[in-house]
Structures are given as C-alpha cells and as structure tokens.
Amino acid sequence: MPKIVYVQPDGTETALDVDAGTTVMRAALAAGVQGIVAECGGNAMCATCHVYTDPSDSDRLPAVGDDEDEMLDCTAGAREDGSRLSCQLPITEAMEGLAVRVPREQV
Amino acid sequence: MAQVIDDFARTIQLDELWSDPYPIYRTLRENQPVAWVPAANRYLLTRHSDIAYLEKHPEIFSAAETHSLMIRVMGLTMLRQDGADHLRERKAAEPALRPRMVKQRWTPAFQRIADELIDGFRDRGEADLFTEFAAPMAAKCLAAVLGLADVPAQDLQTWSQAMMDGTGNYADDPVVWQRAESAARGVERAVDAAIERLSAHPDDSVISAMLHAEDPLTPRQIRDNIKLFIGGGLNEPRDATTVGTYALLTHPEQRARVEADPSRFKDVFEETVRWVAPIGMYPRQTTMETELGGTVLPAGAKLGIVLASANRDESVFDNPDTFDIDRTGRVHLAFGGGPHFCLGTWTARAQVGAVALPTLFRRLPGLRLSGAEPVRWGGWVFRGLLNLPARWDV
Ligand code: HEM
Numbered sequence: 001m002p003k004i005v006y007v008q009p010d011g012t013e014t015a016l017d018v019d020a021g022t023t024v025m026r027a028a029l030a031a032g033v034q035g036i037v038a039e040c041g042g043n044a045m046c047a048t049c050h051v052y053t054d055p056s057d058s059d060r061l062p063a064v065g066d067d068e069d070e071m072l073d074c075t076a077g078a079r080e081d082g083s084r085l086s087c088q089l090p091i092t093e094a095m096e097g098l099a100v101r102v103p104r105e106q107v
Numbered sequence: 108m109a110q111v112i113d114d115f116a117r118t119i120q121l122d123e124l125w126s127d128p129y130p131i132y133r134t135l136r137e138n139q140p141v142a143w144v145p146a147a148n149r150y151l152l153t154r155h156s157d158i159a160y161l162e163k164h165p166e167i168f169s170a171a172e173t174h175s176l177m178i179r180v181m182g183l184t185m186l187r188q189d190g191a192d193h194l195r196e197r198k199a200a201e202p203a204l205r206p207r208m209v210k211q212r213w214t215p216a217f218q219r220i221a222d223e224l225i226d227g228f229r230d231r232g233e234a235d236l237f238t239e240f241a242a243p244m245a246a247k248c249l250a251a252v253l254g255l256a257d258v259p260a261q262d263l264q265t266w267s268q269a270m271m272d273g274t275g276n277y278a279d280d281p282v283v284w285q286r287a288e289s290a291a292r293g294v295e296r297a298v299d300a301a302i303e304r305l306s307a308h309p310d311d312s313v314i315s316a317m318l319h320a321e322d323p324l325t326p327r328q329i330r331d332n333i334k335l336f337i338g339g340g341l342n343e344p345r346d347a348t349t350v351g352t353y354a355l356l357t358h359p360e361q362r363a364r365v366e367a368d369p370s371r372f373k374d375v376f377e378e379t380v381r382w383v384a385p386i387g388m389y390p391r392q393t394t395m396e397t398e399l400g401g402t403v404l405p406a407g408a409k410l411g412i413v414l415a416s417a418n419r420d421e422s423v424f425d426n427p428d429t430f431d432i433d434r435t436g437r438v439h440l441a442f443g444g445g446p447h448f449c450l451g452t453w454t455a456r457a458q459v460g461a462v463a464l465p466t467l468f469r470r471l472p473g474l475r476l477s478g479a480e481p482v483r484w485g486g487w488v489f490r491g492l493l494n495l496p497a498r499w500d501v
Binding site for chain 2 (some may be wrong): 006029037038039040044045048067070071073074084105106107
C-alpha cells in the first residue's frame with residue numbers, strides 16, 4: 001500500500017495509504033481530499049483533477065498521454081512542468097511517498 | 108413537522124414547476140432534500156452535496172432506467188447504459204468533441220455560422236434572437252459537429268423538439284408518440300445517408316468517429332446515439348445563448364466590464380449555466396436500497412436529479428439567485444458529473460461562450476431588450492427563455 005501525500009495550497013498535508021490499482025484521483029475522492037473535483041469521473045474530459053507533481057518524480061510516473069496533454073491546456077490553475085491529471089495516475093508500488101500539490105484553482 | 112413537510116412535497120404541481128421552480132426547490136432543500144414528489148412520480152434530489160455524492164457513485168445510481176420513455180423514443184443510447192457498454196459508445200464519439208478538435212476544427216465553423224445568421228438580420232435593427240439566432244445557431248453548429256451539415260436546421264429543430272416531447276410523454280398522448288416516431292425515422296434516414304458518405308471518406312465529425320473507431324459502433328448504435336445528440340445537444344446551447352444574452356442586457360454594470368474585456372465571456376457562460384441550468388433535472392434509478400439526505404430509498408427507486416436546484420444551493424453559492432460573473436472556485440453542476448458528464452461540454456463552451464455571445468455583443472451595437480413584448484420563461488426539466496425580442500442601433 002503506497003503512501004500518497006496531498007499538499008493543499010496552504011501547506012496542509014493529507015497522507016493516504018492507497019491500494020495499488022486505484023488512481024491518485026479516486027483515492028483523493030474516496031478520502032474527501034479538498035480541491036480534487038473530478039467532474040467527469042476519470043474520462044480525461046474535464047481538467048478538474050489537476051495536481052502538481054515534482055518534476056523529479058517524472059520517471060516513476062507514466063508518461064503524459066495525448067488526451068491528458070490536451071486537457072492540461074484547459075486547467076483553471078496554470079500549467080507547470082509537473083502538471084498532471086490525477087485520474088491518469090494509476091497507483092503503483094513505485095509511487096511510495098509521492099507528494100502531489102493541489103492547485104489553488106480547480107474550476 | 109415531518110407531516111407538514113411531507114404535505115409540501117405532495118402539493119407540488121408540474122405547472123408550478125414549469126413557471127418558476129426555484130422557490131419550490133428552496134423549500135425542498137431546506138426541509139426535505141430527498142422528497143417523494145407524486146406529480147413528478149420520482150424522488151427529487153435538490154441539494155448540491157447529495158447530487159455531487161450521487162454523481163460519484165454510478166454503481167448505486169444507475170442511468171439504465173426501466174420503462175424509460177427515452178429508450179422508447181430513441182432506442183438504447185449511451186445515456187441509458189452503465190459501465191463498459193456505456194463507455195464503449197461514449198469513447199467512440201469522443202474524438203470529435205475533445206477540446207483541441209473543438210478549438211481547431213469547430214470553432215472557426217461556429218464563427219462562420221454566427222456571422223452568416225447575423226448578416227441576415229442586422230440591418231433590420233430588431234429581431235427575436237431566440238428564433239432568428241440562438242435556435243438556428245445551435246442547430247447548425249450541431250449539424251456540423253455530427254456530420255449532418257447538409258440537413259436543414261429547421262429539420263433538426265423539429266426532430267429535436269418532437270423527440271424531447273416524446274421522452275416527456277407521461278400522459279401517453281398518441282399524437283406526441285406519432286410525431287416522435289416520425290422524427291426518429293427522419294434522423295435515421297439522415298444518418299444512413301451520412302454513414303454511406305463517411306464510410307469511404309472519413310472526416311472529423313461524430314458520425315465518422317463512431318464509424319471509424321477502434322471498436323466501431325454498428326449502424327443501429329450510431330442512429331440511436333445520434334437521436335440522443337439531436338434531442339439533447341440543441342436546446343441547451345440555444346437556452347444558454349438566450350439566457351446569457353438576457354443576463355448581460357439586464358445587468359449593465361457586468362455587461363460593461365465584459366464588453367471592455369471580452370475574455371470574460373467565458374465567465375458569463377459558466378455563470379449563465381449555473382444561474383439557469385439548461386438541463387434542470389435528469390433521471391436515475393437506484394440499484395440497491397440506500398440512504399441519502401435522511402431518506403431511505405428502496406432498490407429500483409426513480410430519482411430526479413435537480414441540477415437547477417444544486418446550482419442555487421445557498422450552502423455552496425452566496426446569493427445564489429443573483430447573476431454574478433465574479434464567482435470563483437465554486438463547482439456548478441450544469442454539465443452533470445461522473446461517467447455521463449456532458450460529452451458536449453467543450454463544444455458548448457466554444458459555440459456559446461467563445462462565439463455566440465461575444466459575436467452578438469460585438470456586431471449589434473446598443474443591443475437592448477425591445478420592450479415590445481415581455482420575455483417569457485418556461486420549463487423545469489429543461490428551462491430557458493421562450494423568446495428574446497431585441498433591438499440595436501443601425
Ligand atoms: C450548455 C449546453 C449543455 C448543457 C448544460 C448540457 C448538459 C448535459 C448534462 C447535465 C448531461 C448529463 C445528463 C445525465 O447524466 O443524465 C449531458 C450529457 C450529454 N450531453 Fe450535454 N449539455 C450541453 C450541450 C451539449 C452539446 C452541444 C452536445 C453535443 C454536441 C451534448 C451532448 C451530450 C451527450 C452525448 C451526453 C451524454 C453523455 C453520456 O451519456 O456519457 N451536450 N449534457
């Protein structure tokens with residue numbers, strides 16, 4: 001059960017032990033983490049589950065797909081290097097300790 | 108007390124909901140957020156939090172309603188299926204409706220459509236913008252996106268209305284059934300012609316995407332889903348166009364700011380669909396007994412998900428009845444949520460927020476309500492203006 005840490009804009013952290021197989025988005029919704037809206041439920045169509053990852057974590061995350069890349073241009077909070085849609089991040093053991101920052105603006 | 112509240116839900120009449128549902132929703136939100144409403148023959152869900160919960164639990168709240176009038180009129184569409192079957196049909200259509208495609212391919216086409224319509228009436232200095240602009244604009248944009256560009260806008264409007272009347276024909280009126288059936292046949296003929304053309308010559312349209320998907324849809328699945336698109340993709344952008352225009356015409360201070368900074372039309376669009384949700388209510392059915400908002404729902408219970416009410420929930424939106432383009436960070440539910448999250452969201456944002464509204468205000472200087480006749484509102488399942496008589500300077 002990898003641990004994922006969600007960091008709010010004010011610095012508050014929520015650490016969750018998450019089953020491999022779910023996604024960073026679903027785990028956040030199930031635990032009621034603030035700021036992950038996820039309107040479309042994981043279809044990569046709404047851009048409201050945006051998170052910032054640390055660019056140095058990129059090699060333990062799947063590459064940004066075409067649909068995700070397109071949606072990242074539609075986020076409410078500015079796109080940065082480590083921007084990801086949390087619905088496109090399936091949890092793997094390699095993600096132990098991953099920290100994701102929740103943007104100030106999600107809609 | 109419980110008795111009194113129960114009595115309130117029982118007294119609700121459909122014609123009251125049709126003329127102004129908002130005061131009724133406020134009372135329901137306060138007192139009985141999940142209420143059995145005999146006139147609607149459903150439990151109505153009116154709180155934002157309950158609806159947001161429901162949209163995240165499709166395994167409990169199914170879209171595959173039994174005895175669905177929508178299925179009777181349109182056949183089995185993506186909107187009345189759950190799980191993998193739903194996703195397969197949705198994914199096939201999706202490439203035509205993703206934001207990049209909308210921006211590069213459809214937005215320029217929408218702009219031409221808007222300009223041509225406005226060219227047709229601008230010199231006259233007055234028009235009913237419902238019949239002369241919003242409705243044909245919505246129909247022509249939809250036709251382009253679907254791959255039915257050669258179908259007259261008037262046919263699409265007639266089919267759309269006839270099918271929607273059918274999906275609401277709880278009174279079992281035979282004339283309504285007859286019209287809905289002939290509309291469905293009309294759509295089928297148009298789709299068959301498009302399939303023939305697009306099989307050999309693919310393009311960027313929805314029908315072409317369905318035909319050439321990795322897991323292609325059958326002609327029957329394409330016909331039935333296009334009935335859904337025509338029934339459900341026309342009224343909403345039309346109504347968002349008239350309501351958004353009306354809102355700016357009646358809020359001069361906000362209008363001035365938007366005209367000074369047209370990038371704000373984006374906010375106008377989002378606030379418009381929050382303020383008056385074009386789809387006010389959509390149906391769901393429980394797959395198991397469950398509790399929501401203090402009410403125990405049996406398995407198989409028919410629900411009405413009142414987006415119009417969620418969007419005016421005072422626990423989420425300050426002064427919820429006020430039109431205010433400066434709202435930030437609050438999630439309106441006008442496009443639904445979860446697996447059936449509106450597939451036309453990006454198309455609608457482009458055709459209404461990026462094209463129809465800015466073009467009207469830019470090209471019709473001094474735009475104002477004509478005052479010759481009052482504007483009229485109507486509807487609760489779908490709600491919007493029924494006319495929009497306007498004048499401008501020529
Ligand atoms: C302002 C405009 C619009 C609004 C407010 C709106 C609203 C909605 C809502 C609330 C739903 C979910 C219904 C449910 O879950 O039962 C929905 C679904 C859908 N909408 Fe829209 N819509 C709009 C425009 C459009 C347009 C322009 C199209 C087509 C180009 C479209 C196509 C669809 C389709 C195909 C679905 C079904 C998706 C599925 O079942 O997965 N919509 N829409």
